[in-house]
Amino acid sequence: MPTTLGYAEPLDDDFGDELFPSKIGGRPRWLDPTRPLAVDRVLCDECAKPMVLLMQLYAPEDEPADAFHRMLYVFICRNGSCHRAPASRCMRVLRSQLPEVNAVYEEKTPSDGDDRDGDCDSDVVWALAERAKPAPLCAVCGLLGNKACSGCHKRHYCSRNHQVADWDAGHRAQCSDGTAAPGSGAAHKNRQPNILYPEHIIASEEEPQDGSSDDDDDDDDNDDDSGNDVRPEDMAVVPVGGERVEDSEVEVDPAFLAFQHRIRKNPDQVIRYARSPGTGEPAEPLFVGDAGRPESGIDIPDCEQCGAARQFEFQIMPQMINYLGVDSADPVSVDWGTLLVYSCPRSCAAAPGGAAHTAEVVWRQAFSSHGIGQKYVRAFHGDDTAFTRQFESLDV
Numbered sequence: 136m137p138t139t140l141g142y143a144e145p146l147d148d149d150f151g152d153e154l155f156p157s158k159i160g161g162r163p164r165w166l167d168p169t170r171p172l173a174v175d176r177v178l179c180d181e182c183a184k185p186m187v188l189l190m191q192l193y194a195p196e197d198e199p200a201d202a203f204h205r206m207l208y209v210f211i212c213r214n215g216s217c218h219r220a221p222a223s224r225c226m227r228v229l230r231s232q233l234p235e236v237n238a239v240y241e242e243k244t245p246s247d248g249d250d251r252d253g254d255c256d257s258d259v260v261w262a263l264a265e266r267a268k269p270a271p272l273c274a275v276c277g278l279l280g281n282k283a284c285s286g287c288h289k290r291h292y293c294s295r296n297h298q299v300a301d302w303d304a305g306h307r308a309q310c311s312d313g314t315a316a317p318g319s320g321a322a323h324k325n326r327q328p329n330i331l332y333p334e335h336i337i338a339s340e341e342e343p344q345d346g347s348s349d350d351d352d353d354d355d356d357n358d359d360d361s362g363n364d365v366r367p368e369d370m371a372v373v374p375v376g377g378e379r380v381e382d383s384e385v386e387v388d389p390a391f392l393a394f395q396h397r398i399r400k401n402p403d404q405v406i407r408y409a410r411s412p413g414t415g416e417p418a419e420p421l422f423v424g425d426a427g428r429p430e431s432g433i434d435i436p437d438c439e440q441c442g443a444a445r446q447f448e449f450q451i452m453p454q455m456i457n458y459l460g461v462d463s464a465d466p467v468s469v470d471w472g473t474l475l476v477y478s479c480p481r482s483c484a485a486a487p488g489g490a491a492h493t494a495e496v497v498w499r500q501a502f503s504s505h506g507i508g509q510k511y512v513r514a515f516h517g518d519d520t521a522f523t524r525q526f527e528s529l530d531v
């Protein structure tokens with residue numbers, strides 16, 4: 136089964152109305168806005184603060200009917216020092232689903248005005264049902280806001296932590312003078328740059344099969360198209376130290392080389408999606424090395440709801456870090472080789488009356504050493520000729 140690649144793109148004008156977005160950063164957009172996630176599901180086990188949305192991915196399934204709409208949310212702690220702990224302590228993955236007929240969305244009849252693109256086809260257009268009443272959201276992070284400001288009673292928060300952050304970020308002045316808004320409006324945008332990650336759309340595209348692209352079959356000796364149009368935001372996949380590693384001394388892990396070989400044709404990929412439910416063989420992630428792979432059944436527990444062995448669904452690439460606005464010179468900024476997301480292959484539904492979000496599993500694989508991380512960056516950007524030679528002499 137082919138892998139679908141996800142790329143980060145800037146927000147466009149239509150994005151604000153998108154009901155089922157795949158995106159990086161910003162506030163979560165809940166598949167079921169009447170039942171947003173509560174903060175206690177995403178408290179960091181290390182620092183006890185609320186995690187924030189890293190990304191969400193709309194990944195509907197044909198089967199079962201309960202997964203007609205299906206959204207996966209990945210939350211992480213923003214505090215880089217918490218990421219020295221296992222991923223299970225500082226990251227969470229949650230799955231939310233709705234059947235085609237549900238109480239939240241209803242089919243909208245497209246008006247003539249919606250046909251302006253001229254490409255209107257039989258796609259169903261969904262709208263939030265009038266009877267669906269969205270729950271209040273935290274003005275800071277977008278989780279369930281079940282605590283209201285005791286001064287104005289207008290702004291809601293997930294936690295005391297975010298109430299304090301909002302107070303310091305300007306609500307102190309607004310609370311008493313009557314200008315306070317509930318909080319998810321545009322006026323509040325970007326007031327919490329240190330809490331939310333910058334928002335980007337995730338656009339997806341099937342990964343070209345090896346040999347199927349005809350634009351590079353004649354330049355095997357000059358297969359360096361990844362290095363020639365590097366944009367500034369691509370520059371620091373992994374923090375690069377000032378000193379050069381002795382090129383010949385570093386042992387190179389074949390799995391790492393295979394990883395690099397695979398991504399260099401599409402170097403901007405931030406997601407690799409390769410779910411294969413019901414097809415027998417589960418898809419394999421693209422590991423960043425031989426070390427640090429999870430063991431099924433031990434590191435990746437079976438689904439707590441239905442008992443099925445979880446399967447790999449998608450992975451987050453190190454390139455996503457480029458879009459998070461983190462200071463890559465900071466030695467404790469968040470970092471990973473890849474984040475592997477494993478989910479229930481049955482997309483099982485919670486029991487009636489159960490939680491709206493089912494926990495899935497994320498596994499972090501680091502680059503096998505700091506040195507190889509640095510080499511990865513340089514080779515990736517085409518400025519490490521010794522490594523590139525070493526790389527090309529190996530048959531991967």
Ligand SMILES: [Zn+2]
Pocket residue numbers: 179180181182183184212213214217225
């Ligand atoms: Zn933390």
Ligand SMILES: [Zn+2]
Pocket residue numbers: 185273274275276277278292293294297
């Ligand atoms: Zn919050």
Ligand SMILES: [Zn+2]
Pocket residue numbers: 284285286287288289290306309310311315
């Ligand atoms: Zn207030």
Ligand SMILES: [Zn+2]
Pocket residue numbers: 438439440441442443479480481482483
């Ligand atoms: Zn399950």
